[in-house]
Structure formats: C-alpha cells, structure tokens
Amino acid sequence: MRYESPKTTKEAVTLLSKEKGKTFVLAGGTDLLVKLRMDMIEPDLMIDIKRIPAMNEINKTATGFKIGAAVSGRQLGASKALAKAWPGVVEATNLIGSDQIQGRCTMVGNLCNASPAADSVPAMIAAGAKAVVVGKAKRRAVAVENIVTGPGQTSLAKGEIIEAITLPKRPAKSGDAYLRFIPRTEMDIAVVGVAVSLTCKRGVIDSARVSLGAVAPTPLLVKEAAAAIIGTKLDKEALENLAAACSAACNPIDDKRGTVEYRVRVAGVLAKRAANIAFERAGGKK
Amino acid sequence: MTGVHVSTSINGDPVEYVCPADESLLDVLRDRVGLTGVKEGCGTGDCGACSITLDGALVCACLVLGAEAEGRKVTTIEGMGDGEKLHPLQRQFIDNAALQCGVCTPGFLIAAKSLLDENPDPTVEEIRYALAGNLCRCTGYDKIVRAVQAAAKDLRRQKK
Ligand SMILES: Cc1cc2nc3c(=O)[nH]c(=O)nc-3n(C[C@H](O)[C@H](O)[C@H](O)COP(=O)(O)OP(=O)(O)OC[C@H]3O[C@@H](n4cnc5c(N)ncnc54)[C@H](O)[C@@H]3O)c2cc1C
Ligand code: FES
Ligand code: FES
Numbered sequence: 488m489r490y491e492s493p494k495t496t497k498e499a500v501t502l503l504s505k506e507k508g509k510t511f512v513l514a515g516g517t518d519l520l521v522k523l524r525m526d527m528i529e530p531d532l533m534i535d536i537k538r539i540p541a542m543n544e545i546n547k548t549a550t551g552f553k554i555g556a557a558v559s560g561r562q563l564g565a566s567k568a569l570a571k572a573w574p575g576v577v578e579a580t581n582l583i584g585s586d587q588i589q590g591r592c593t594m595v596g597n598l599c600n601a602s603p604a605a606d607s608v609p610a611m612i613a614a615g616a617k618a619v620v621v622g623k624a625k626r627r628a629v630a631v632e633n634i635v636t637g638p639g640q641t642s643l644a645k646g647e648i649i650e651a652i653t654l655p656k657r658p659a660k661s662g663d664a665y666l667r668f669i670p671r672t673e674m675d676i677a678v679v680g681v682a683v684s685l686t687c688k689r690g691v692i693d694s695a696r697v698s699l700g701a702v703a704p705t706p707l708l709v710k711e712a713a714a715a716i717i718g719t720k721l722d723k724e725a726l727e728n729l730a731a732a733c734s735a736a737c738n739p740i741d742d743k744r745g746t747v748e749y750r751v752r753v754a755g756v757l758a759k760r761a762a763n764i765a766f767e768r769a770g771g772k773k
Numbered sequence: 774m775t776g777v778h779v780s781t782s783i784n785g786d787p788v789e790y791v792c793p794a795d796e797s798l799l800d801v802l803r804d805r806v807g808l809t810g811v812k813e814g815c816g817t818g819d820c821g822a823c824s825i826t827l828d829g830a831l832v833c834a835c836l837v838l839g840a841e842a843e844g845r846k847v848t849t850i851e852g853m854g855d856g857e858k859l860h861p862l863q864r865q866f867i868d869n870a871a872l873q874c875g876v877c878t879p880g881f882l883i884a885a886k887s888l889l890d891e892n893p894d895p896t897v898e899e900i901r902y903a904l905a906g907n908l909c910r911c912t913g914y915d916k917i918v919r920a921v922q923a924a925a926k927d928l929r930r931q932k933k
Contacts (some may be wrong), residue, residue, distance in 0.1 A: 490777055490794035490840040513838075520836045521817045523795060533794070535841060561830055585906020586884065587821055590830035591837070673905040674819070 492535040496542070496621050496650050499534055504623045504646030506532045512648055513537075514557055515591035517584065518600040542650060545569060551656040553619075556649050560589040573654055574768060575663030575682055575761075579610035582667060585674055595649045601635045601705075604677040608635065608706045609698035610665040613682035616654050622647040632698070632708045661686040662768025664761045667700070668753050670744065677701045678745040681733065681757040683765040685716070690772065692716050697729070697758065702737040702750050709736045712758060720773055721766045729762055730755030777840040783808070784852025792839040799823045801839035802849060810850035810879045814908065821907030824880040825849050831887040833906075850879035853886065861927040862886055862920070871920035873911035881907050885921045893929055897922070 493499040503510055508531025513519055522528045536542050542555035545566050552569060560580050563569065570577045576594075583592045583606055597605045598618065608631065617628040623646050631652070636642050643649070663684035669675035680700030685692050697712035712732040719725035739750040766773075776791040783806065790805045799816075802808045802825070814820030816835045823834040826848045827841075853860045862882050865871070872878045881904060888895060888903040895903065900921050901914075909917065 488793075488795040490838060492841075492843070516836050516838070516841075517818055520797070520838070524797070524816050524835070530795075533838075535838075537841070559830070584818070585821065586831050586887065586903055587824055587833045587906040588818060588836075590827070590832040673902060 488530050489532045490535065491532065492538040494538055494540075496539055496648065499536060499539065499648055500621055500623055500646060502532070502534050503648060508532060510534065512599070514593040514596040515559060515588075516596075517588050517592045518596060518602075536648070548653075549656075550653070552654040554594065554652045554654070556595040556651055557593060560584075560592045560594075561586075563594070564589070569654075572657045573614055573663060575665045575684060575765065576607070576610045576614050576616070576654065579665035579667075579680075579682065580607040582606045582665075594652055598631065598634055598652075599641055599643070599649065601637070601639050601641050602676075603638055603704055603706065604680065604701035605706065606665070606667060606677060606680055606700065609680050609682035609700040610663065611652065611654075612698035612706055612708050613665075613684040613696045614654055614663055615684070615696060616652050618649045619651045619653060620647050621650045626650075628653070632706070635705045637704050658686050660688065660769050660771075662765040662770075664764035664768065666757045666761045666764070668757060676744065679750050679753045679757055680706075681754060681761045683758065683761040685762070685765050685769055687766070687769045687771050690720060692719055692721065692766070692771070697733065697762075699733060699736060699754055699758075702739040702754050704738070707736055709733060712736065716762060721762060721771060722773065726759045726762065730759050733758040779840060779843045781842040781845055781847060783847045784849060790839070794838070794840055796839045797835050798825070798827075798837040798839045798842055798847070799834035801842070802834060802847075805839075808849050808851050812876050812879060814876065814880075819906075819908070820877070821880040821884060821904075822877055824883040824907065826883065826887060831884055848883075850882055853882060860886070860924075861931070862889070862924040865920040865924040865927065866917070869916050869920035869923060871912060871916040877907060877909040877911075881909070881917055885917075885924070889921070889925055889928060893932075894925060895921075 510532045513535045542557040611631045665682040667677040667680040685695040695713040715728035734755040737751045812822035814822035
C-alpha cells in the first residue's frame with residue numbers, strides 16, 4: 488500500500504483517477520482503518536485528505552454553511568454558529584462513537600461508508616444538505632439522500648471525491664433534531680434514528696423534512712411524514728399521523744439489536760419526540 | 774511495501790522513523806519508538822487503551838496511520854508526569870486504587886486529562902460520558918470516576 492497526502496482537491500482527484508489499483512480516500516479513518524486492520528480491504532493507495540486546507544474549514548457562506556470533508560466531529564461541535572443554526576446536525580454527528588472517535592470522524596466519512604445506521608446522515612438529509620462532489624472533469628452538488636445507494640454503496644463514480652457538505656441558510660423560526668435509539672447509553676449502533684427539520688410561519692409548520700436511519704438498506708427521506716405535519720401546530724393528531732407515516736416507510740431487518748416489529752414501532756415513537764424538539768427549537772407553541 | 778519517512782514531535786521531542794504505509798501509529802509508538810505505555814486492547818477503536826493526543830485532539834492510536842503523524846504533535850502517557858513527579862491524575866489513580874491489572878490505565882489517564890483540560894470541574898455524568906470510549910475489565914469504573922474527581926479538585930487548587 489502507498490500513502491499520499493495531497494495539498495489540494497485537484498491533486499487528490501488526479502491521484503484518485505490515475506491509480507489503477509484499489510484506492511481509498513482517508514478522512515478520519517474510523518471506518519477505513521478498522522477495515523484495514525480486519526483485512527476486509529486491501530488498498531493499493533490511500534489518499535489522506537486532511538492536509539487539504541479547504542477541507543478542514545467550516546465557512547459561513549451567502550447560501551448557508553460549507554463544511555469541509557475533513558472536519559472532525561470535535562471541530563464541528565466547537566462551532567457555535569453551526570450549533571445555533573443546525574443543532575440537530577451537530578448533535579447527530581457528535582453522537583458518533585466516543586471522544587476518541589470524535590477527534591477523527593467526519594460527516595463525509597459517515598456518509599460514504601454508507602452504513603444504513605450512520606447517525607449523521609438522516610440529520611443531513613432532513614437539513615437538505617448537499618455534497619459537493621468533485622471529479623476530474625466537473626464538480627456537482629448532489630443531495631445527500633442521493634449519495635447512498637445501498638449498504639456500503641454510493642453513487643460516486645470512480646475518481647470522484649466529496650470536497651464538502653453544504654447546509655442551506657436558516658430562515659427564522661426553524662429547528663431541527665436527531666434522536667436515535669440504542670440499547671446502551673453510548674458507543675452503540677442505532678436501532679432506529681430519526682431526524683426532523685422544520686420551519687414555522689405564524690406558529691404553523693410551513694415546511695418540513697423527515698429522515699429515518701437504520702430501518703431500510705439506505706437512510707430514507709420520508710415525504711409522507713413531512714406532509715403529515717406541514718400546516719399543523721404539531722397537535723396530537725399531526726403527531727399520530729407523523730408516527731404512522733414513519734412506521735409505514737420502514738423496511739428494516741431483524742437482528743440482535745431489534746426485530747422488524749420493534750424497529751417499525753420505535754421509528755414512529757422517536758419521530759414524535761424528534762418533531763417536538765425541532766418544533767420547540769423553532770419557537771413553536773402548542 | 775514502500776516505507777514512509779516521518780518526522781514528528783512526540784511528547785515535545787523531535788522523532789523520526791520509517792514505517793510501512795499501512796502500519797498504525799500504535800505499532801509505530803510501541804515497536805519503533807519504544808513507547809510501550811500506549812496499549813493495544815482491541816485494535817479497532819472500541820477500548821481506548823491506545824488513547825493519545827494528536828495535535829491536541831484525543832484519538833485512538835490504533836486508528837491512525839504512522840504516516841499521518843508527519844509534522845504533527847503527538848502526546849502519550851510517557852509525557853504526562855514531570856520527570857519523577859507524577860501528574861495529579863496519576864497520583865489520584867494510585868491513591869484511589871483506580872487500577873488493578875493496569876492495561877487500561879494509560880488510556881484512561883490520557884482521556885481524563887483531555888477532559889479536564891477542557892472542563893476543569895466535570896460532573897460524574899460528564900466524566901462517565903467522556904470516558905465511555907475507555908474500557909476497563911477490572912475496576913468496575915467507580916474508583917476511576919472518583920480518582921478523576923479528586924484529581925480535578927487538585928488541579929483546580931493548583932491553579933489558584
Ligand atoms: C468505536 C467506534 C464507534 C463508532 N460509533 C459510531 C456511531 O455511534 N454512529 C455512527 O454512525 N458511526 C459510528 N462509527 C463509525 C465511524 O466512526 C463513522 O462512520 C465515521 O463518521 C466515519 O468517518 P471517518 O472520517 O472516520 O471515515 P473514514 O474511515 O476515513 O472513511 C469512511 C469511508 O468513506 C470514504 N470517504 C471518506 N471521505 C471521503 C471523501 N471526502 N470523498 C469520498 N469518499 C470518502 C472512505 O474512502 C471510506 O470508504 C464508529 C466507529 C468506531 C470505530
Ligand atoms: S486498541 Fe485502540 S481502541 Fe482498543
Ligand atoms: S485495571 Fe485491568 S483493565 Fe482496567
């Protein structure tokens with residue numbers, strides 16, 4: 488295996504597209520180096536993106552926020568502006584692993600590892616986040632929900648790299664939240680994860696996005712769930728409709744962490760709780 | 774396998790080594806640099822026995838490549854005391870019997886120091902969350918939490 492640490496995205500893309508052997512982009516390495524250690528992968532080349540200055544920055548832009556692909560959970564958690572605008576995205580990312588893992592893990596690594604249970608991904612989807620995908624010939628902005636195509640699979644083409652995640656500008660009276668259920672209190676894999684992002688106008692929910700994790704082969708954007716709460720003040724009926732829509736969207740597996748029935752039920756329960764938190768953060772009153 | 778030449782700083786001292794590109798920083802520290810305070814429990818990020826700091830951030834050395842340390846600042850348990858003088862955390866771990874076999878101890882000390890550097894007066898809950906990435910098979914954790922509380926108190930007193 489060779490190790491390269493390019494200084495620019497362009498250099499990284501060139502390395503990535505030139506290499507004939509198995510190549511991996513190395514961000515925090517908290518998935519990749521576990522796989523390397525377990526002999527699940529045999530890379531010919533690893534391209535470390537942490538020396539690319541632009542990928543280490545969190546910037547407030549005219550259209551919202553731009554978070555570099557190498558920004559760790561720890562760095563993300565230290566950004567007051569981000570925590571104020573997108574508390575759900577920050578709390579979801581900060582749930583990943585321990586403090587040791589937070590020192591390294593990235594949102595983009597979490598996304599590209601493409602685990603159905605990745606914690607930051609539903610929060611990014613609910614937030615309407617986009618991935619800035621850079622290839623040799625062009626760069627494109629891809630909605631986060633269109634990156635993961637199956638367990639361990641992404642829509643990135645050979646030679647493509649994600650440079651950053653963008654989050655839209657936050658209108659007033661907005662809030663987001665992410666909740667996961669795990670059997671332990673920390674250091675565990677989500678049995679169900681739910682993210683809700685919403686904006687209120689005159690006390691009523693004007694727009695919303697709801698995303699589920701760990702209940703299907705990929706994280707889901709559930710439009711029916713959002714429709715169930717738009718136009719409401721999140722009254723009891725709206726919450727029940729939200730829960731029903733979330734449960735209906737589930738297509739989970741049975742495993743030692745939870746049965747199908749359990750996951751379907753918990754998805755609805757957690758969705759109600761996450762929606763209540765997001766509504767409260769948006770200044771909504773019942 | 775091509776070797777990577779690395780110049781880095783470990784506990785404030787300049788260090789150079791050559792390692793295979795796929796070798797972990799944990800293996801480099803133990804087998805090439807001779808710093809065996811850093812332990813291997815799992816090798817997969819779960820146990821925290823290999824905790825170190827890299828440019829000030831708490832990380833698992835088993836999930837860092839040796840090659841990544843180029844130009845960075847690494848600190849390990851060997852850098853914690855001041856010569857013969859133990860750090861208050863080390864002293865309190867001994868006084869509170871917060872260790873038995875001791876394999877987990879360097880990792881706990883590094884993680885606890887990282888917590889106290891950022892939060893000098895943590896609650897028990899904060900201590901437990903901050904140490905969730907460190908596993909101990911012997912003590913049952915209570916004594917570790919108490920040692921961290923006692924050391925936090927010592928450190929606050931020292932600062933006054
Ligand atoms: C002890 C432990 C606990 C964990 N707990 C959790 C948890 O609670 N929740 C959770 O969701 N996950 C958890 N994880 C998994 C992991 O930490 C996360 O998925 C993390 O976000 C991965 O980020 P990374 O930067 O370390 O990724 P890496 O390991 O560097 O990369 C992951 C994948 O993404 C690719 N990649 C990385 N960056 C890019 C890029 N810019 N462009 C294209 N491809 C890229 C890599 O090639 C690789 O395939 C845990 C892992 C460990 C070891
Ligand atoms: S050896 Fe690194 S976390 Fe267990
Ligand atoms: S003292 Fe033995 S593992 Fe902690």
